[in-house]
Amino acid sequence: MPNETNDPLIPAGQPAESSKSSATPSSYRRILLKLSGEALMGDHEFGIDPKVLDRMALEIGQLVGIGVQVGIVIGGGNLFRGAALNEAGMDRVTGDHMGMLATVMNALAMRDALERSNIRSRVMSAIQMSGVVEHYDRRSAIRYLTSGDVVLFSAGTGNPFFTTDSAACLRAIEVDADVVVKATKVDGVYDKDPVKHADAVKYEQLSYDDALEQKLGVMDLTAICLVRDHNMPVRVFDMNKPEALLNLVVGGREGTLINRG
Ligand SMILES: Nc1ncnc2c1ncn2[C@@H]1O[C@H](COP(=O)(O)OP(=O)(O)O)[C@@H](O)[C@H]1O
Numbered sequence: 066m067p068n069e070t071n072d073p074l075i076p077a078g079q080p081a082e083s084s085k086s087s088a089t090p091s092s093y094r095r096i097l098l099k100l101s102g103e104a105l106m107g108d109h110e111f112g113i114d115p116k117v118l119d120r121m122a123l124e125i126g127q128l129v130g131i132g133v134q135v136g137i138v139i140g141g142g143n144l145f146r147g148a149a150l151n152e153a154g155m156d157r158v159t160g161d162h163m164g165m166l167a168t169v170m171n172a173l174a175m176r177d178a179l180e181r182s183n184i185r186s187r188v189m190s191a192i193q194m195s196g197v198v199e200h201y202d203r204r205s206a207i208r209y210l211t212s213g214d215v216v217l218f219s220a221g222t223g224n225p226f227f228t229t230d231s232a233a234c235l236r237a238i239e240v241d242a243d244v245v246v247k248a249t250k251v252d253g254v255y256d257k258d259p260v261k262h263a264d265a266v267k268y269e270q271l272s273y274d275d276a277l278e279q280k281l282g283v284m285d286l287t288a289i290c291l292v293r294d295h296n297m298p299v300r301v302f303d304m305n306k307p308e309a310l311l312n313l314v315v316g317g318r319e320g321t322l323i324n325r326g
């Protein structure tokens with residue numbers, strides 16, 4: 066049922082067609098954007114490139130400008146990954162805790178860039194961090210999104226052994242986003258890793274089951290199971306392509322759509 070009551074706690078989740086009749090030219094009313102930590106590095110080997118943050122803030126601002134509600138989950142792979150720390154000898158859960166804290170740092174940096182561009186934003190964390198960021202609360206998050214604030218969901222799911230892809234899918238389902246938009250370094254999902262195979266063929270569209278059966282590697286299987294079980298569409302696109310984000314949100318053919326098929 067479309068939300069016709071203006072109650073912020075009634076899910077936005079309007080199908081694309083119904084929101085087309087509203088003031089926004091967007092195909093989507095509420096999106097969950099997943100940014101990988103590595104996307105924030107730019108040309109560097111580690112850390113955060115402020116120029117990349119500013120460019121992303123600009124692109125996110127374009128979405129806010131046309132009335133799209135934007136939730137963001139940022140990864141932490143530019144700083145720490147639990148699995149990599151574990152391979153180097155560290156306890157896995159400790160490594161995952163460090164990875165989740167890395168996502169909070171990235172979210173703080175992104176908020177800083179958004180605010181410098183005069184885009185209202187809030188950071189919420191799955192791990193309580195009083196005095197630094199607000200603890201994640203679904204109802205508050207929906208209120209913020211409805212009021213037009215960009216909400217950065219940090220610290221992943223709050224649990225070790227998960228990824229921020231799973232966190233993005235989880236938060237998208239919880240706040241009833243219309244779509245998960247996954248920004249990567251490649252321009253969609255291919256039949257094999259396009260970075261390793263020059264002859265890889267891109268999919269325009271892919272079903273959840275095909276993505277699972279073929280283990281296509283662009284998103285972890287836990288995340289795909291979650292979106293499949295809740296019929297949440299995912300679009301994978303290239304964040305380095307200028308205007309690609311805006312284009313896909315207004316209905317352009319960017320990247321690969323993963324859905325029921
Ligand atoms: N079938 C595939 N289609 C597209 N990308 C793939 C595929 N298999 C593996 N990949 C890799 O997945 C990466 C994108 O996922 P992403 O989550 O952004 O990266 P990371 O896991 O390094 O944070 C791409 O850089 C690409 O090399």
Ligand SMILES: O=c1ccn([C@@H]2O[C@H](COP(=O)(O)OP(=O)(O)O)[C@@H](O)[C@H]2O)c(=O)[nH]1
Pocket residue numbers: 100101102103139140141142143145146147148160161162163164165167168220221222223224225226227228229230232
């Ligand atoms: O719910 C979560 C999300 C993330 N992480 C940890 O945080 C790291 C950074 O997240 P991710 O690898 O998903 O970042 P990205 O690849 O998107 O940069 C992961 O490797 C995990 O160690 C975790 O333990 N639980």
